[in-house]
Amino acid sequence: MASRLIHKATYEADNPFDVSLTESFQLLESQLRPPFPLTILTQPEYSNLNRAILYGILCEPHLAEVHIKHLHGIVTDGYSLFTALLTRLVDELYSKLVENVKIQLLGVTSIMIRVSAIGIDSLLVALLRQTRGGDFSKSNLWLCSELVTLFSIKWESLLEEQPLVLSSAMYVFLRLLADHCRVSSNSNLDTLKQKEIEFCIRVFKEQFHLCLKIGRDLIRLLQDLVHVPEFQEIWKDLLLFPSNFKTLGFSDISQFYQSRTSSRYFLLRLTPEMETHLRFLLTQVKLGSQTRYQIWFGKKFLNVQEKESVVIDIVRFICCAHHPSNKTILSNVIPRWAVIGWLLTCCSKNHVQANVKLALLFDFLFFHEEVDNIMNIEPAMLLMINSVPKYVDMTQNLLEFLFLLVDHYDVERKDLIVRGVLSALDVLERKGVVQSFDALTSCDLLSSVLKERLVKLLLSKNVVCRKSTVSTKWCFNKMSEGWPETSTNFPLTRLP
Structure with a gap:
């Protein structure tokens, strides 16, 4: 059976993860339609059903709502297994995913944020890592746009549940902006740049303590954006009026200099x-x-x-x-x-x-x-x-x-x-x-x-x-x- 998840050339070997999702769906397809059986699942059965539901959500968009309701009904681990499967999918297969599957993936990620799924931080980091610097292809710009929109819409939820993910997003979008701002006369890119700018400025003005978490590399990234009008006020405050950030303990930009950036931020790019x-x-x-x-x-x-x-x-x-x-x-x-x-x-x-x-x-x-x-x-x-x-x-x-x-x-x-x-x-x-x-x-x-x-x-x-x-x-x-x-x-x- 040809994969419905990924693009695969005839000479390529089957991907084990893709095969496991497909086989679980084929085995349990009859159980993925209502009325759903009311049984207590063993751990292997629970794992198999999670894989089958994930495949159904990604490859059957017309039935995605049914599959999501099914997932809500059977989950017993705070969605931990399901988000782990999503994260693995992004890490191993994202570049090969069929376009419709990518759309479904972003949709189900939004739902996982809404239900405060265990492991949602790892999933969001995995998605951020797929945004490639210097890549102006349609698919890469689409992912950048979808993610910055997602982080903006889910701002309150993430701030309450996963604030450090917002600092990761800040790091990524500052870095992407440096590339995006070097290109002019592109209406699609202009829209994306404005979204990225608005998100980063919001973090600076509303959650400056998250910027401090990044350390000195935030300054290295920010200096590439000095000529972007929206960031000039940020620079003035950093250099001249640090008290404007209203953050206890922050009094000078040298505090960024003296704070080493964690290696996890470098992996994001x-x-x-x-x-x-x-x-x-x-x-x-x-x-x-x-x-x-x-x-x-x-x-x-x-x-x-x-x-x-x-x-x-x-x-x-x-x-x-x-x-x-x-x-x-x-x-x-x-x-x-x-x-x-x-x-x-x-x-x-x-x-x-x-x-x-x-x-x-x-x-x-x-x-x-x-x-x-x-x-x-x-x-x-x-x-x-x-x-x-x-x-x-x-x-x-x-x-x-x-x-x-x-x-x-x-x-x-x-x-x-x-x-x-x-x-x-x-x-x-x-x-x-x-x-x-x-x-x-x-x-x-x-x-x-x-x-x-x-x-x-x-x-x-x-x-x-x-x-x-x-x-x-x-x-x-x-x-x-x-x-x-x-x-x-x-x-x-x-x-x-």
Whole structure:
């Protein structure tokens, strides 16, 4: 029997999960029509009936209401099993689902929110992960639109039952907006952008404490939206009037800087399929044998120029969410820094290159040993050191970018940033990630200005920052420099 759930080529093997749902429906189809039998089900029978009902809801839209009522009548576990099945369906099969099935999936998700189903948070996170950055296909924009609408409509329910899911949605829609706002003259996209903006602004204004849950990466995402008029008021309040957020304990943007972002947020921007392939590359592929795997990965996930922006999310994931074991580090598996070096060469757009470098170096700026993980900053440092001398342009470009951030990222809090970078360099050397920085300070191929600056930084114990006399408050990543050229332009953006 051909699958009614997924698109499947004739040469593809049957999917076990798809088969299990189909078989359960075929076995119990006669029991899915009223009047329903009044019997006490064993656990295997209950599991089988849940699978059959799920299949019926997804593949028989004309009978979906009947199936939903049946589900309400038999449920004994707070819908835990049913939502687990939905989550597995999204994680394993979403990209292959028939369009009508996707519509039914979003509909039944809304119902699960209404009944406060156990596991609804996992289901919503699974759906958020399927929204792909840099993908302007009709199907992806449809999912983005459906989800932001769902979160807006179900705002009160989610706020009461699953508030942290709203922070996850905030992270996702801020990141998607950065891509969506770069495209103009598209009426369908304009409608979606407005929905995403309204949702994010609502979180900022009504539930700012949820923004604090995200940590410093919220600022990294928000800076890409500084030119969106609706976010300019948010920036003014963050930098000048923090009390306007009416959140107890929040008094300065530096509180975001000093709060590390949980790895679960970085997973939100990768589909499970992409995560699986990345983890394989980073745990199984030997250094020297990685080229064909990288080519395959690039063709599958980065082959369209608009999709380049997903490299930003991949680099952030590698730095902050994939921390290999000591056994893997000591093996000949391709190291994280080498994969990131390759990803940097995949970026042709200037703004993407700049954002990728920011993603790589971001934790350097605010590093605090008691809060941060050394593994988050290890790849950047090893990439700089191991690129000497063969790829010295890479080293020079990253080092130059780091100093640019130190000087201009936030001029009024430069002392905080300098302390963060000094702390990062100290920990990297003290913990043995690098034996010394001689490879950089004694490299004849590096700019003498950069070496001089690095030596001065390494010798620094106390840095006194001059108070800025300009009205500029923030430096945003609208950089126009290219890679691997060494010239860098990091213009400041004034508050409106």
